[in-house]
Amino acid sequence: MSAPDLIHAGAPAAPWVRVRDVTPVPWRNGGGLTRPLWRGAQWTLSLADIGGPGPFSAFPGWDRTFLLAAGDGLGLRVGDDERPLRVGETTSFPGEAPTAVDTGTGRALNLMALRDRVRGSLLVRTVHGPWQRQPLPTSLRALVVLAGRLEVAGSTCGSLGDTLLVDHLARSDRVTGRHALLAEVHLEPRTRSPHHPLERTGSA
Incomplete structure (x- = not known):
């Protein structure tokens, strides 16, 4: 892919x-x-x-x-x-x-x-009500809708794959989940030589 x-x-x-x-x-x-x-x-x-x-x-x-x-x-x-x-x-x-x-x-x-350059990860979270991650983690880049709905600044998205780019949010934007299952996209700078894990698996 x-x-x-x-x-x-x-x-x-x-x-x-x-x-x-x-x-x-x-x-x-x-x-x-x-x-x-x-x-x-x-x-x-x-x-x-x-x-x-x-x-x-x-x-x-x-x-x-x-x-x-x-x-x-x-x-x-x-x-x-x-x-x-x-x-x-x-x-x-x-x-x-x-x-x-x-x-x-x-x-x-x-x-x-x-x-x-960077280390990536995906974290799955369930949100119903205001999405409260303040202050935002510096590693957070996006929220991806997996199920349910996500609302921000009067706009609603609820299709699998709809993606909210966190860097493009205004300070006043309020993010609310409606029985939402989300994937948080995190990227962190590399500070040491990467290694290849034999297996790294997680679940929601």
Whole structure:
């Protein structure tokens, strides 16, 4: 799975990236489609459609965090590691590692971080009422709707993959969840040499 370009063409005028406005593009290996939600020089975020078994694209020098957002479960394989995933679970792996889906279909959030520069993570949270994370963590870059609705500045989004870019929020903007399941996107600068964990998996 891939982002087609690693340079973003320009910041949106509003804090939302609505998935309905994002044109699907082919994976780098041509095996499927993905919707690029953000493309930057050091990290990318996309929503991939997984229609069945097949290999992932290779991205040497990048680390990937993969969150199953919808579906009946995936049988993921990284090298010789089998990593079954249920909805809401994440796993991380080097972008150059041979990786494939052996079984299952679904939609997945795919965070890619440039290994020498940043460390990426996805944290799943349930929010009903005001989203209270003050002061905001300096690592937080975006909130992605997985289920429910998210409201900000009089605007509502509730489609899987709708993304709120935190850096584009005004100080006065109030963020409210309505039975919302969200993925927080975090990026932290690298301060030491990265390592490749054999397996790093978490769940909501």
